[in-house]
Amino acid sequence: MSDSVYEILTAGHHIHEKISAGIVRHHSAIRQALGDDTAEWVAQLLEGSGHGTERSVERDIVAGPADVDKLDYLLRDSHFCGVNYGRFDIHKVIESARRGADDTGSVLAFHRDGIYAVEELLLARHHMHRQVYGHKTRVATDQMLVRAMIFGVEEGLLPRDVFAPPVDIGADYVSEYLAWDDSAVINRLAQAPESSLAGQVMRALIERRLLRRSIDITLEDFKREAGQRLAVDALLPQSLPRDAVADAEKQIAEASGMDPLWVSLHWENLQSPLRATDPSTSDDKLVYIVDDHGQMESLEDVSEIFGQPTVGGKQTVVVYLRPNPETWNKALEESVKEVAVAAVIGIAQAARRPRGGTQ
Numbered sequence: 354m355s356d357s358v359y360e361i362l363t364a365g366h367h368i369h370e371k372i373s374a375g376i377v378r379h380h381s382a383i384r385q386a387l388g389d390d391t392a393e394w395v396a397q398l399l400e401g402s403g404h405g406t407e408r409s410v411e412r413d414i415v416a417g418p419a420d421v422d423k424l425d426y427l428l429r430d431s432h433f434c435g436v437n438y439g440r441f442d443i444h445k446v447i448e449s450a451r452r453g454a455d456d457t458g459s460v461l462a463f464h465r466d467g468i469y470a471v472e473e474l475l476l477a478r479h480h481m482h483r484q485v486y487g488h489k490t491r492v493a494t495d496q497m498l499v500r501a502m503i504f505g506v507e508e509g510l511l512p513r514d515v516f517a518p519p520v521d522i523g524a525d526y527v528s529e530y531l532a533w534d535d536s537a538v539i540n541r542l543a544q545a546p547e548s549s550l551a552g553q554v555m556r557a558l559i560e561r562r563l564l565r566r567s568i569d570i571t572l573e574d575f576k577r578e579a580g581q582r583l584a585v586d587a588l589l590p591q592s593l594p595r596d597a598v599a600d601a602e603k604q605i606a607e608a609s610g611m612d613p614l615w616v617s618l619h620w621e622n623l624q625s626p627l628r629a630t631d632p633s634t635s636d637d638k639l640v641y642i643v644d645d646h647g648q649m650e651s652l653e654d655v656s657e658i659f660g661q662p663t664v665g666g667k668q669t670v671v672v673y674l675r676p677n678p679e680t681w682n683k684a685l686e687e688s689v690k691e692v693a694v695a696a697v698i699g700i701a702q703a704a705r706r707p708r709g710g711t712q
Contacts, residue, residue: 355516355538357495358502361595362517367401370416372530374400375522380531410452413461418640419446419474427477430485438480445470453643462641462649471640472656487621489566493673496617497558504551505542511551550614557675564617567681568672568690570697579698586701588620588668597703601696605672608692609685615675618697622668670697 359368374396377383384392397403398415405412414421424443431439449467453460463471485491505511515529543559545552557563575584598618606613640652672693 357499358516368518371400371522375527379524379527408457410459410461417461423478427481434485438484439477441473441477442470446474451643453641453649460641462643465642465644468642492619493564496564496673497554501542501551501554508549508551510541510545564673564675566671567674567676568693570670570694574694578694583701587697593700594703597700601700604696605693609674609689617673619671619673621671
Protein backbone atom coordinates (compact mmCIF):
# COMPACT_ATOMS: atom_id res chain seq x y z
CA MET A 354 0.00 0.00 0.00
CA SER A 355 3.01 2.29 0.23
CA ASP A 356 2.74 2.63 -3.57
CA SER A 357 -0.51 4.57 -3.15
CA VAL A 358 1.09 6.75 -0.48
CA TYR A 359 3.99 7.63 -2.78
CA GLU A 360 1.65 8.53 -5.62
CA ILE A 361 -0.64 10.64 -3.41
CA LEU A 362 2.22 12.57 -1.82
CA THR A 363 4.18 13.14 -5.03
CA ALA A 364 1.31 13.25 -7.57
CA GLY A 365 3.51 10.86 -9.56
CA HIS A 366 3.19 7.36 -10.97
CA HIS A 367 5.37 4.23 -11.09
CA ILE A 368 7.25 5.39 -8.00
CA HIS A 369 7.92 1.89 -6.69
CA GLU A 370 9.62 0.96 -9.98
CA LYS A 371 11.97 3.93 -9.56
CA ILE A 372 12.71 2.89 -5.98
CA SER A 373 13.38 -0.68 -7.13
CA ALA A 374 15.81 0.64 -9.73
CA GLY A 375 17.50 2.76 -7.05
CA ILE A 376 17.93 -0.30 -4.81
CA VAL A 377 19.56 -2.24 -7.67
CA ARG A 378 21.90 0.68 -8.34
CA HIS A 379 22.87 1.50 -4.76
CA HIS A 380 22.45 -1.61 -2.59
CA SER A 381 26.03 -2.81 -2.20
CA ALA A 382 25.26 -6.55 -2.03
CA ILE A 383 23.00 -6.47 -5.10
CA ARG A 384 25.39 -4.33 -7.10
CA GLN A 385 28.32 -6.58 -6.17
CA ALA A 386 26.39 -9.70 -7.19
CA LEU A 387 25.33 -8.24 -10.54
CA GLY A 388 28.34 -6.11 -11.41
CA ASP A 389 28.13 -2.42 -12.28
CA ASP A 390 27.12 -2.79 -15.93
CA THR A 391 24.47 -5.44 -15.31
CA ALA A 392 23.06 -3.55 -12.34
CA GLU A 393 22.56 -0.46 -14.49
CA TRP A 394 21.03 -2.57 -17.28
CA VAL A 395 18.55 -4.11 -14.81
CA ALA A 396 17.77 -0.72 -13.22
CA GLN A 397 16.87 0.78 -16.61
CA LEU A 398 14.63 -2.21 -17.31
CA LEU A 399 12.82 -1.71 -14.00
CA GLU A 400 12.25 2.04 -14.26
CA GLY A 401 11.65 2.21 -18.01
CA SER A 402 14.64 4.35 -18.94
CA GLY A 403 17.37 3.81 -21.54
CA HIS A 404 16.91 0.42 -23.21
CA GLY A 405 13.92 -0.16 -20.89
CA THR A 406 11.78 2.38 -22.74
CA GLU A 407 11.11 -0.07 -25.60
CA ARG A 408 9.16 -3.29 -25.43
CA SER A 409 11.42 -6.34 -25.42
CA VAL A 410 11.24 -9.95 -24.27
CA GLU A 411 13.29 -8.94 -21.23
CA ARG A 412 10.89 -6.13 -20.30
CA ASP A 413 7.90 -8.44 -20.82
CA ILE A 414 9.45 -10.93 -18.40
CA VAL A 415 9.92 -8.22 -15.76
CA ALA A 416 6.81 -6.09 -16.35
CA GLY A 417 4.42 -7.47 -18.95
CA PRO A 418 0.93 -8.96 -19.18
CA ALA A 419 2.27 -12.39 -18.12
CA ASP A 420 5.43 -11.45 -16.20
CA VAL A 421 7.32 -13.36 -13.50
CA ASP A 422 5.81 -11.17 -10.79
CA LYS A 423 2.35 -12.55 -11.61
CA LEU A 424 3.71 -16.10 -11.75
CA ASP A 425 5.02 -15.58 -8.22
CA TYR A 426 2.37 -13.60 -6.36
CA LEU A 427 -0.71 -15.41 -7.66
CA LEU A 428 0.43 -18.81 -6.41
CA ARG A 429 1.96 -17.40 -3.23
CA ASP A 430 -1.07 -15.30 -2.30
CA SER A 431 -3.44 -18.14 -3.17
CA HIS A 432 -1.51 -20.46 -0.85
CA PHE A 433 -1.30 -18.09 2.11
CA CYS A 434 -4.91 -16.93 1.75
CA GLY A 435 -6.07 -20.55 1.72
CA VAL A 436 -7.92 -20.26 -1.61
CA ASN A 437 -7.61 -21.95 -5.00
CA TYR A 438 -8.50 -18.97 -7.21
CA GLY A 439 -4.87 -18.13 -8.02
CA ARG A 440 -3.67 -21.58 -9.01
CA PHE A 441 -2.46 -22.38 -12.54
CA ASP A 442 0.07 -24.69 -14.24
CA ILE A 443 3.22 -22.60 -13.81
CA HIS A 444 5.45 -25.33 -15.25
CA LYS A 445 3.50 -25.41 -18.52
CA VAL A 446 3.51 -21.59 -18.76
CA ILE A 447 7.30 -21.50 -18.35
CA GLU A 448 7.81 -24.47 -20.69
CA SER A 449 5.77 -22.79 -23.44
CA ALA A 450 7.47 -19.38 -23.16
CA ARG A 451 9.21 -18.27 -26.35
CA ARG A 452 11.08 -15.28 -27.74
CA GLY A 453 8.83 -13.74 -30.37
CA ALA A 454 9.13 -10.68 -32.56
CA ASP A 455 6.79 -7.98 -33.83
CA ASP A 456 7.24 -4.63 -35.57
CA THR A 457 8.72 -3.05 -32.42
CA GLY A 458 11.27 -5.77 -31.62
CA SER A 459 11.36 -8.87 -29.43
CA VAL A 460 8.42 -9.87 -27.23
CA LEU A 461 7.58 -12.63 -24.79
CA ALA A 462 5.26 -15.12 -26.51
CA PHE A 463 3.87 -18.55 -25.66
CA HIS A 464 3.68 -21.67 -27.82
CA ARG A 465 0.24 -22.78 -28.91
CA ASP A 466 0.63 -25.96 -26.87
CA GLY A 467 0.60 -23.80 -23.75
CA ILE A 468 -2.47 -21.70 -24.59
CA TYR A 469 -4.65 -23.36 -21.96
CA ALA A 470 -2.06 -22.75 -19.25
CA VAL A 471 -1.82 -19.08 -20.27
CA GLU A 472 -5.61 -18.76 -20.19
CA GLU A 473 -5.54 -20.38 -16.76
CA LEU A 474 -2.95 -17.82 -15.60
CA LEU A 475 -5.03 -14.88 -16.79
CA LEU A 476 -8.21 -16.29 -15.28
CA ALA A 477 -6.34 -16.88 -12.01
CA ARG A 478 -5.31 -13.23 -11.98
CA HIS A 479 -8.86 -12.12 -12.69
CA HIS A 480 -10.36 -14.36 -10.01
CA MET A 481 -7.82 -13.29 -7.39
CA HIS A 482 -8.63 -9.63 -8.07
CA ARG A 483 -12.34 -10.33 -7.83
CA GLN A 484 -12.29 -12.64 -4.82
CA VAL A 485 -9.20 -11.61 -2.81
CA TYR A 486 -7.53 -8.32 -3.83
CA GLY A 487 -10.88 -6.62 -4.38
CA HIS A 488 -12.63 -8.21 -1.39
CA LYS A 489 -14.47 -5.63 0.69
CA THR A 490 -12.47 -6.39 3.85
CA ARG A 491 -9.16 -6.17 1.99
CA VAL A 492 -10.21 -2.84 0.44
CA ALA A 493 -11.30 -1.49 3.83
CA THR A 494 -7.99 -2.39 5.48
CA ASP A 495 -6.03 -0.96 2.53
CA GLN A 496 -7.96 2.31 2.71
CA MET A 497 -7.30 2.58 6.45
CA LEU A 498 -3.62 1.75 6.11
CA VAL A 499 -3.07 4.33 3.37
CA ARG A 500 -4.98 6.93 5.39
CA ALA A 501 -2.91 6.19 8.51
CA MET A 502 0.35 6.52 6.58
CA ILE A 503 -0.68 9.79 4.92
CA PHE A 504 -1.65 11.24 8.30
CA GLY A 505 1.61 9.85 9.69
CA VAL A 506 3.64 11.80 7.16
CA GLU A 507 1.57 14.97 7.62
CA GLU A 508 1.93 14.73 11.42
CA GLY A 509 5.67 14.13 11.24
CA LEU A 510 5.51 10.57 12.57
CA LEU A 511 6.90 9.18 9.32
CA PRO A 512 9.71 10.89 7.36
CA ARG A 513 8.32 12.77 4.36
CA ASP A 514 11.59 12.37 2.46
CA VAL A 515 11.09 8.58 2.51
CA PHE A 516 7.38 8.48 1.59
CA ALA A 517 7.59 11.34 -0.91
CA PRO A 518 10.74 10.19 -2.72
CA PRO A 519 13.03 12.61 -4.58
CA VAL A 520 13.28 12.48 -8.36
CA ASP A 521 16.80 11.06 -8.15
CA ILE A 522 16.99 7.99 -5.90
CA GLY A 523 20.44 7.92 -4.28
CA ALA A 524 22.30 5.67 -1.86
CA ASP A 525 21.21 7.65 1.22
CA TYR A 526 17.55 7.35 0.26
CA VAL A 527 17.87 3.60 -0.35
CA SER A 528 19.44 3.09 3.07
CA GLU A 529 16.69 5.01 4.90
CA TYR A 530 13.91 3.48 2.79
CA LEU A 531 14.98 -0.08 3.63
CA ALA A 532 14.89 0.75 7.34
CA TRP A 533 11.16 1.55 7.16
CA ASP A 534 9.75 -1.94 6.76
CA ASP A 535 6.14 -2.91 7.59
CA SER A 536 6.91 -3.52 11.26
CA ALA A 537 8.64 -0.16 11.71
CA VAL A 538 5.79 1.77 10.09
CA ILE A 539 3.00 -0.02 11.97
CA ASN A 540 4.75 0.24 15.34
CA ARG A 541 5.48 3.95 14.90
CA LEU A 542 1.86 4.75 14.03
CA ALA A 543 0.32 2.43 16.61
CA GLN A 544 2.33 4.12 19.38
CA ALA A 545 1.31 7.65 18.33
CA PRO A 546 -0.44 9.87 20.92
CA GLU A 547 -4.23 9.72 21.36
CA SER A 548 -4.56 13.05 19.56
CA SER A 549 -2.87 11.66 16.43
CA LEU A 550 -5.23 10.89 13.56
CA ALA A 551 -2.68 8.42 12.21
CA GLY A 552 -2.59 6.67 15.55
CA GLN A 553 -6.38 6.51 15.80
CA VAL A 554 -6.73 4.90 12.38
CA MET A 555 -3.85 2.46 12.89
CA ARG A 556 -5.12 1.33 16.31
CA ALA A 557 -8.63 0.85 14.86
CA LEU A 558 -7.09 -1.25 12.09
CA ILE A 559 -5.10 -3.40 14.53
CA GLU A 560 -8.20 -3.90 16.68
CA ARG A 561 -10.27 -4.73 13.54
CA ARG A 562 -12.65 -1.83 14.00
CA LEU A 563 -12.85 -1.59 10.24
CA LEU A 564 -14.62 0.55 7.71
CA ARG A 565 -17.55 -1.25 6.12
CA ARG A 566 -18.70 -1.32 2.52
CA SER A 567 -21.93 0.61 2.95
CA ILE A 568 -23.08 2.20 -0.33
CA ASP A 569 -22.48 1.32 -4.01
CA ILE A 570 -22.97 4.05 -6.62
CA THR A 571 -23.30 2.89 -10.25
CA LEU A 572 -23.32 4.57 -13.63
CA GLU A 573 -27.12 4.69 -13.58
CA ASP A 574 -27.07 6.53 -10.22
CA PHE A 575 -24.74 9.16 -11.64
CA LYS A 576 -26.67 9.49 -14.90
CA ARG A 577 -29.84 10.35 -13.01
CA GLU A 578 -27.95 13.16 -11.29
CA ALA A 579 -25.75 14.55 -14.02
CA GLY A 580 -26.21 12.94 -17.44
CA GLN A 581 -24.08 10.49 -19.39
CA ARG A 582 -20.78 12.36 -19.89
CA LEU A 583 -20.28 13.62 -16.35
CA ALA A 584 -21.49 10.25 -15.00
CA VAL A 585 -18.69 8.48 -16.87
CA ASP A 586 -16.18 11.03 -15.54
CA ALA A 587 -17.35 10.30 -12.00
CA LEU A 588 -16.44 6.63 -12.44
CA LEU A 589 -12.88 7.35 -13.59
CA PRO A 590 -10.37 7.34 -10.72
CA GLN A 591 -7.47 8.88 -12.65
CA SER A 592 -5.90 12.06 -11.27
CA LEU A 593 -8.63 12.82 -8.75
CA PRO A 594 -8.06 16.14 -6.97
CA ARG A 595 -7.18 15.14 -3.42
CA ASP A 596 -8.82 18.21 -1.88
CA ALA A 597 -12.04 17.50 -3.78
CA VAL A 598 -12.08 13.89 -2.56
CA ALA A 599 -11.54 15.03 1.04
CA ASP A 600 -14.34 17.59 0.69
CA ALA A 601 -16.69 14.93 -0.71
CA GLU A 602 -15.90 12.61 2.19
CA LYS A 603 -16.67 15.45 4.62
CA GLN A 604 -20.06 16.00 2.97
CA ILE A 605 -20.86 12.30 3.25
CA ALA A 606 -19.69 12.26 6.87
CA GLU A 607 -21.93 15.19 7.76
CA ALA A 608 -24.92 13.52 6.12
CA SER A 609 -24.27 10.25 7.95
CA GLY A 610 -23.51 11.87 11.31
CA MET A 611 -19.96 10.59 11.69
CA ASP A 612 -16.38 11.83 11.76
CA PRO A 613 -14.81 12.23 8.25
CA LEU A 614 -11.95 10.11 9.58
CA TRP A 615 -14.21 7.09 9.11
CA VAL A 616 -15.50 7.85 5.60
CA SER A 617 -13.61 6.71 2.53
CA LEU A 618 -14.43 6.62 -1.20
CA HIS A 619 -13.19 3.77 -3.36
CA TRP A 620 -13.29 3.60 -7.17
CA GLU A 621 -13.87 0.01 -8.26
CA ASN A 622 -13.42 -1.18 -11.83
CA LEU A 623 -13.91 -4.91 -12.39
CA GLN A 624 -13.10 -6.04 -15.93
CA SER A 625 -14.98 -8.84 -17.58
CA PRO A 626 -13.37 -12.30 -17.13
CA LEU A 627 -13.56 -12.85 -20.89
CA ARG A 628 -10.95 -10.22 -21.70
CA ALA A 629 -7.25 -11.03 -21.60
CA THR A 630 -6.43 -7.34 -21.72
CA ASP A 631 -8.20 -4.03 -21.39
CA PRO A 632 -9.22 -3.16 -24.97
CA SER A 633 -8.20 0.46 -24.38
CA THR A 634 -4.57 -0.44 -23.60
CA SER A 635 -1.67 -0.27 -26.02
CA ASP A 636 -0.18 -3.19 -27.94
CA ASP A 637 2.56 -3.69 -25.34
CA LYS A 638 -0.11 -5.17 -23.05
CA LEU A 639 -1.07 -7.93 -25.50
CA VAL A 640 -0.30 -11.57 -24.76
CA TYR A 641 1.14 -13.27 -27.84
CA ILE A 642 0.83 -16.89 -29.00
CA VAL A 643 3.41 -18.31 -31.44
CA ASP A 644 3.35 -21.48 -33.56
CA ASP A 645 6.20 -23.77 -34.64
CA HIS A 646 6.92 -21.52 -37.63
CA GLY A 647 7.25 -18.33 -35.59
CA GLN A 648 3.88 -16.98 -36.69
CA MET A 649 2.45 -14.79 -33.89
CA GLU A 650 -1.12 -13.83 -33.02
CA SER A 651 -2.63 -12.15 -30.00
CA LEU A 652 -4.30 -14.44 -27.47
CA GLU A 653 -7.63 -12.70 -28.11
CA ASP A 654 -7.45 -13.75 -31.77
CA VAL A 655 -6.96 -17.46 -31.07
CA SER A 656 -8.41 -18.14 -27.62
CA GLU A 657 -11.74 -19.95 -27.34
CA ILE A 658 -12.35 -18.09 -24.06
CA PHE A 659 -10.79 -14.64 -24.33
CA GLY A 660 -11.76 -14.15 -27.95
CA GLN A 661 -15.50 -14.12 -27.32
CA PRO A 662 -17.42 -10.82 -27.47
CA THR A 663 -18.12 -9.50 -24.00
CA VAL A 664 -20.05 -6.92 -22.08
CA GLY A 665 -18.05 -4.11 -20.45
CA GLY A 666 -16.73 -4.42 -16.92
CA LYS A 667 -18.53 -3.30 -13.80
CA GLN A 668 -17.59 0.17 -12.59
CA THR A 669 -18.71 1.44 -9.22
CA VAL A 670 -17.83 4.08 -6.67
CA VAL A 671 -18.08 2.53 -3.21
CA VAL A 672 -18.58 4.44 0.05
CA TYR A 673 -16.83 2.83 3.00
CA LEU A 674 -18.06 3.93 6.44
CA ARG A 675 -17.95 2.88 10.07
CA PRO A 676 -21.68 3.40 10.76
CA ASN A 677 -23.31 3.27 14.17
CA PRO A 678 -25.54 0.15 14.09
CA GLU A 679 -28.01 1.86 16.44
CA THR A 680 -28.70 4.73 14.04
CA TRP A 681 -27.88 3.31 10.59
CA ASN A 682 -31.00 2.25 8.72
CA LYS A 683 -32.33 2.08 5.17
CA ALA A 684 -33.74 5.60 5.20
CA LEU A 685 -30.43 7.07 6.37
CA GLU A 686 -28.55 4.97 3.82
CA GLU A 687 -30.69 6.34 0.98
CA SER A 688 -30.25 9.90 2.24
CA VAL A 689 -26.46 9.50 2.49
CA LYS A 690 -26.36 7.93 -0.98
CA GLU A 691 -28.01 11.01 -2.49
CA VAL A 692 -25.37 13.22 -0.87
CA ALA A 693 -22.59 10.85 -1.97
CA VAL A 694 -23.75 10.88 -5.60
CA ALA A 695 -23.72 14.68 -5.69
CA ALA A 696 -20.38 14.80 -3.87
CA VAL A 697 -18.66 12.45 -6.33
CA ILE A 698 -20.12 14.42 -9.25
CA GLY A 699 -18.44 17.43 -7.63
CA ILE A 700 -15.12 15.55 -7.73
CA ALA A 701 -15.61 14.84 -11.44
CA GLN A 702 -16.31 18.52 -12.08
CA ALA A 703 -13.18 19.52 -10.15
CA ALA A 704 -11.12 17.01 -12.12
CA ARG A 705 -12.28 18.64 -15.38
CA ARG A 706 -10.93 22.05 -14.46
CA PRO A 707 -7.59 23.05 -15.97
CA ARG A 708 -4.60 22.85 -13.67
CA GLY A 709 -4.08 26.07 -11.84
CA GLY A 710 -7.80 26.86 -12.04
CA THR A 711 -10.05 27.52 -9.11
CA GLN A 712 -10.91 24.41 -7.14
